Amino acid sequence: MRIGMVSATYDPTVVNGAVRMVSLYKQYLEELGHEVTIFTLGDEDQTDHKARIYRSQGIRLGDYGYYISMSYSREAQMQLAQMDIVHCHHLIMSVEMAHRYARCPIVYTNHTRYDLYTGAYVSLPQPAADAIMRQIWPEFTDLADVVIAPSQSMQQILSDFGVRTRIEVIENGIELEPFLHPRRPRTKSDYGLPETARLLAYVGRLSSEKALPDLLEQFSLAQELFPDLHLAIFGKGPQKEELQRQVGQLGIEAHVQFRGAVPYDEVPDWLIPVDAFVTASTSEVHPLTIIEAMAAGKPVGAVRSPGISDTVEHGVDGYLADRVEGLDAVMVALVADPARTRAMGEAAREASKRFDIQRTVAETVKLYEELLEARPDLKRDKEHGRWSRRTEKWSVLIEQLAEIVRPSDGSSDGMRGRWLPSAPSTPRPIDE
Known part of the structure; x- marks a missing residue:
């Protein structure tokens, strides 16, 4: 299979659970004879064709090693369209990109308690963070065909937050x-x-x-x-x-x-x-x-x-x-x-x-094969299309959040200015 791994960050030398899983998946899937390509954000000049790592230009988020971008490079878009299966490892900066550019089933592994991280990083009261995630989690996971929860408790949390997509439990593996x-x-x-x-x-x-x-x-x-x-x-x-x-x-x-x-x-x-x-x-x-x-x-x-x-x-x-x-x-x-x-x-x-990572990979490959046989992505395409998401859909929510975290000096440089373009752009399909 031609398998695309989509991640918001990729540096195998650092201690990062999601990145480590991507690195291990790549290693063990290739040992099984599959062709694995990494799609991530960062410095586009660091794209490594030999290792099949495509980096699209992104804006670095502080010292966390993560990047944001509204699109992938043209080269990455074309490569994503050639994949047989795409496996995403971050919610907002991975699943939507895969849905927009890929032409195959999409799997998403939820590695992060976004409800807790939202409260921690934006200094929101937990009820407010939960309210935001009750909109974001279902909205973005709708763009995947299967969600993998690495634990039974995470499966329950995703269900409690309204995730509608099928959820399967496949535990994270390590190289023992x-x-x-x-x-x-x-x-x-x-x-x-x-x-x-x-x-x-x-x-x-x-x-x-x-x-x-x-x-x-x-x-x-x-x-x-x-x-x-x-x-x-x-x-x-x-x-x-x-x-x-x-x-x-x-x-x-x-x-x-x-x-x-x-x-x-x-x-x-x-x-x-x-x-x-x-x-x-x-x-x-x-x-x-x-x-x-x-x-x-x-x-x-x-x-x-x-x-x-x-x-x-x-x-x-x-x-x-x-x-x-x-x-x-x-x-x-x-x-x-x-x-x-x-x-x-x-x-x-x-x-x-x-x-053991070999057990995890075997279970994941079995899921890939099932999806390739069933092709649930064809139904997803009809329901959601392949257009890039219109940012104005989130304007009200982001503006409400900005009111909470707006600078104490009263300036308007809140979250909207940092995360949303000043005017909504007209979405374009990849084929144009």
Whole structure:
């Protein structure tokens, strides 16, 4: 099959769950003999024809690695039209592009709790963010033929938000081998710690939706109870300086290490000496970093929430606090009994085997083949056409949102000015 992977960002060297899934899909689908092409946004000059990676020019969104654009390059449009199946990995900047330019069935995997991210990044009250997503989620998923939910809880959330398109559960997969047998295992001395120290680790973005201030607050309480407890934080993001200041204010500088973003293929090496993986995030859909830590034999400490509860079994391969305020007790429990920690780590390693990427890819290929046989996209085309979406449809909603987040100086440079053109453009089909 000629398979198109559509993503709003694509840099396989960074720790990003959706990007990692795209990279793994490409690798394993090609090993099965399929031709995989990546369609993404960024610097168009970085298009790599040999690797079949087409980048269309986009506007960078801060330091998050994401881009926005209203269209794809002509070359990308023509290539998309040649695909047998298209698999999208972001909602707004992927599904609509695929619907506009592709001539085949479209699959969309929902990797993100957009309802929680909307509230976090736009500083909206959660009820307002939910109201927005009750319009956006169904509207954009209507342009796909099947929605993949990586967990049962995500399937329920999508249904609760009014998604009308068929939803299938296919869990995210990881490449187990690097975590089962790391190439260059590190030791605690590589962290500058004695082997007797107890070490927790977090791997991921340093951004607001990950609740890292809560993680540090809870760690400081746990460290008071367990003086030889340490925390290593891997990753980069806009909150780094704020988090470093918080560490200083809490007086735990000697116990917290900011290790930065290490190359992905080195993550298994650094996990080896870690006693347990911890996170305070409640916005996970199906957390790859947790699954990877489990594959490395590390028990998990987290807050009970959708996605995480689908992955971690409380008391077996980790501990789940009912609220973030209980995470300090979870951290202490994870390291207080080394024999228990090791036993839970072995259980975590065993549990991770169900997330083997080869199983995930096999289930996804089976879905692709079913769609190629049924061709539900032909019905979708009749219902929605292939015209680009008219931005004025969203003008009222965006303007209402802009009133909430408009600059305090009263200027009109709100969201409309940043996200919508000053005058609606006439949509054009690709064939013109």
